Amino acid sequence: MxxxxxxxxxxxxxxxxxxxxTAQAPIAAATPARAADPLANPAPxxxxxxxxxxxxxxxxxxxxxxxxxxxxxxxxxxxxxxxxxxxxxxxxxxxxxxxxxxxxxxxxxxxxxxxxxxxxxxxQTPREYGRLACCEPVSRGLAMSGDKVIIATLDGRLIALDRRTGQPVWTTRTFEHGSRYAYSITGAPRVFGDKVVVGQSGGDLGVRGFVSAYNVETGAEEWKFYLTPNPEDRPDGVASDGVNAMMRATWSDEGLWRELGGGANPWDAIAYDPALNLVYVGTGNAVPHARFYRSNNQGDNLFVCSIVALDATTGAYRWHYQMNPGEEWDWTCTQSMIQADLQIGGRIRQVLMQAPKNGFFYVLDRATGEFIHAGAHVFQNWNLGFEADGRPITADIVRYGEDQRMVAPGPGGAHNWFPMAFSPRTGLAYFPAYQSAFVYGLQRDWQPQPMRSNSGWAGFGNPHAAQLLADANELERxxxxxxxxxxxxxxxxxxxxxxxxxxxxxxxxxxxxxxxxxxxxxxxxxxxxxxxxxxxxxxxxxxxxxxxxxxxxxxxxxxxxxxxxxxxxxxxxxxxxxxxxxxxxxxxxxxxxQLPPLPPQASAPPEPPPLRASEAQVARGRELFGQACAVCHGQNAIGGVKDLRHMTAETHGLFNRIVREGLYLDKGMASFADIVSEEDVNAIHAYLIARANEDWGR
Missing domain, CATH: 2.140.10.10 (Quinoprotein alcohol dehydrogenase-like superfamily)
Known part of the structure; x- marks a missing residue:
């Protein structure tokens, strides 16, 4: 370095x-002074x-x-x-x-x-955890408390470091290795008063989301709250037990949520109001994504795509607001949650603001969870309005079956994890927005697979879906x-x-x-x-x-x-x-x-080997690639962490060993031998050779 x-x-x-x-009169009232806490009132x-x-x-x-x-x-x-x-x-x-x-x-x-x-x-985060991170083994940040810096590792550890020396002070584990769920952590931990609060990632592969709090001085767990019901219909012995029945009533008696956990993992933003003693948890997408497979197309499926307010001391439930009941589009409500005191309707309101993936900007009462209002900031076709209590009216057109439907926004979200800001001087919130659409449809007779993106969708490699996706891409802004x-x-x-x-x-x-x-x-x-x-x-x-x-x-x-x-x-x-x-x-x-000069543009991709596989083998490879590889290596094998259309002759020769033996483990490419056979790998390789030949020279 x-x-x-x-x-x-x-x-x-x-x-x-x-x-x-010069400054105009602010729309927002100044946020009241907090308690004497350096994290509440940092030096300017x-x-x-x-x-x-x-x-x-x-x-x-x-x-x-x-x-x-x-x-x-x-x-x-x-x-x-x-x-x-x-x-x-x-x-x-x-x-x-x-x-x-x-x-x-x-x-x-x-x-x-x-x-x-x-x-x-x-x-020394184990590199095999890279396969559990949907979008690279990233970390979105650190936390600080007194003389400690705290990191949350991809493999689930919280580690407090001495700020002066970088030496570990304490280490605790937030989930166990070998769990039935594919947990990882990519979000930043947060210190709220005397606690470190952290969520976890993995909702695309299959997790039962939870948030947990730890003593900032010792690392000892203080409370834990699950965000989907216990699949075995029993108490967990944690803070969420008090609302387990309420959650359970919103899920079907049958469905793959029992096997895959239901999702709702809080993989990024978590917020805190010390005056109200509330922790706000933004929750992720459902899993499987398709509600047909997850919960027989039934129920709101609490607490997916929600904000849940918990007592900061005990972790007990206080209120929730669900942005997308029965979420099935890979939308998340894990995006930035910002607090301010705003003059709305002639009075000062204590508000919590969020722009989640679904294309709307929400303003809620942060003390009660009351819906104040929300508005769309990009083109969307899922919402027909809101009921008096703030429940969204979801358009039937976006509830897909085997017939494919174009839905806006797409799974990338109208606003993803990229942090949002708010100025009390201007009264405005600022965030990067993305207008998009995506084509959703059920894959017939779909079955979940371990350590794969378990969507239940028709597959990213489907040629018909790819054409519809191309049409949807015309909406992108x-x-x-x-x-x-x-x-x-x-x-x-x-x-x-x-x-x-x-x-x-x-x-x-x-x-x-x-x-x-x-x-x-x-x-x-x-x-x-x-x-x-x-x-x-x-x-x-x-x-x-x-x-x-x-x-x-x-x-x-x-x-x-x-x-x-x-x-x-x-x-x-x-x-x-x-x-x-x-x-x-x-x-x-x-x-x-001055920065050094940018390296010269890479040369053209190498010429691919000739395609010798059968049409059936290529079709099988396309299906397997969509299930196991597309999350990291791009839809239709375009782009991703590594564009596999552009493999060298040497990489083609090592392909089976890379996939089955973990030859590139040090680069984050773990072995997939547990989920793909040698025959499967040959089919995937044939598909990639076919894709490379299709696009050669483009």
Missing amino acids: RAVLCSTVTVLALVLAGCAA GDWPSDGRDYTAQRYSPLTQVNRQNVGQLGLAWYADLDTYRGVEATPLYADGVLYNTLSWNITTAYDARTGAVMWTYDP AYLTAWDPVNNEIAWQVPLPRHGNGGVMVTASDLVFEGTTRQTFAAFNARTGQQLWEYPTQSAPVAGAITYELDGVQYIAINAGWGGGAAQIERGAGIEMPRAPARLLVFRLGGTG
Whole structure:
């Protein structure tokens, strides 16, 4: 790992002269002061938690960088991260040190002035867990408490590190190896008061989602709450037992949810209000995705695609709101949850805001869960309105059977995990939006398979579905969206070229910062959307940025590392640009650092071997690829983590050993011998050779 220190220029007089920008009267009332907790009220120049403070607004009060001088931002220093995998973490900052984490949970502390590495900790995450991560073995961040930095590893460990040395203080396991469920962790842990709260990933393969809390000083478990009912119809002996019967009543007596767990895993955002003593848990998609197989097309299937509020002390249920009853489109409600106090309907409301995958922006009462309002920010065809209690009216057209239906948004979501921000000055929320559609249909006589994406859908490799998907793709648009949560409408949108634009951060100088799929880091006027500055980063920054102040200088830090689910979509579209390995980039006014030149564009893909397999073998390979491989390697074998149409002659020769023996385990490609036979691997290989020949020269 390499850090580069760049010379700096003192521009304080210019900064002070330029920060007197006028501000309109805010729509939002100021959020009340919290208890004396450094995570509730961090120092203005600190960024000690994922959303900066408990409101998770990703709003900084710093104003040294403002609309008048943002064009003078330059690179202060950068660190090479030595990976081409996605880097999705929001860094943390306190006391002159910047903390960052990468795929496989490798965590580093940097001198925040210079980028010098202070320590690195590698938890030796087993590489075979890479097959359980739907969208690469990423980590979205860290937590901090006092003298500890806390990581949540892909294989389910919470590890508290000494902030000064990087040495482990305690380790605890949140789930056991060899569990019947395919658990992993990709989301950031959160420290709320004296507890560390964490969820888990794996909902596409099959899990029974839960959230759990641990003592921040010792790592001892304090409570656990399951988010789907016990499949054996018995108590679990945990906090969710009090509502197990309520959950169970919303599921069919029969269905594959009993085998696969039902889903609802909280794989990203979890929030906390210390005044109300509530933890808010955003839950994931259902599994199997298709409700026909999951629950005989019956029931709301609580708590999939919901926000669930729990007592922070005990984990006991307090309220819930379900965005999509009977969810079956791979929509999740795990996206950013932001708190604010807004004047709505003539009075101040304590609200919780979220823009989940389904294309709507929701405003709820965070004390009671009452639905206040919601509005669509992209084209959608699933919602016909809301009942008086806020229950959505779901259009029949999106309830698919073996007849395929086009549904908007698609499974990538109108807003995925990319962090959202809110400014109490402008009263607007900011997030990357994605307009899309997808073709859904049941696969006849489908049966679940272990360690595979268990959707029950007709299959990504189906040629007819592929043509319909091409039609659906005509709807695709991407934006940076500013949403007015009081008036329930779009304030402004900035079109962006492709899906996968990064998380958002906003400052008190009315600047919105976001990484873009133009492979740039950009600043926008928070009131109008006008782009004010852009820096070429040589890889698309998908993570959330932070800003911090050190020695009177404001810095802005962002991870630039293209990867994850959005990257798989864009690689699949064949429009991925040449890119550099991932880097941590840190900017300041007057920074003069330079990135090395971008590596020359890769040569054309190698010529594929001739196709000698039968049509039946290729068809079988297409089906197996859609079940076992497409999640990582792209629909129709286009793109993904590694585009398998572009294998070298050497890789073709090793194909069976790679898949069956785990020859590339060190690269995250574990053995699949437990789920595919040698005959199956030969069929998959034949399909890939056929696909390569179809697209050769394109």
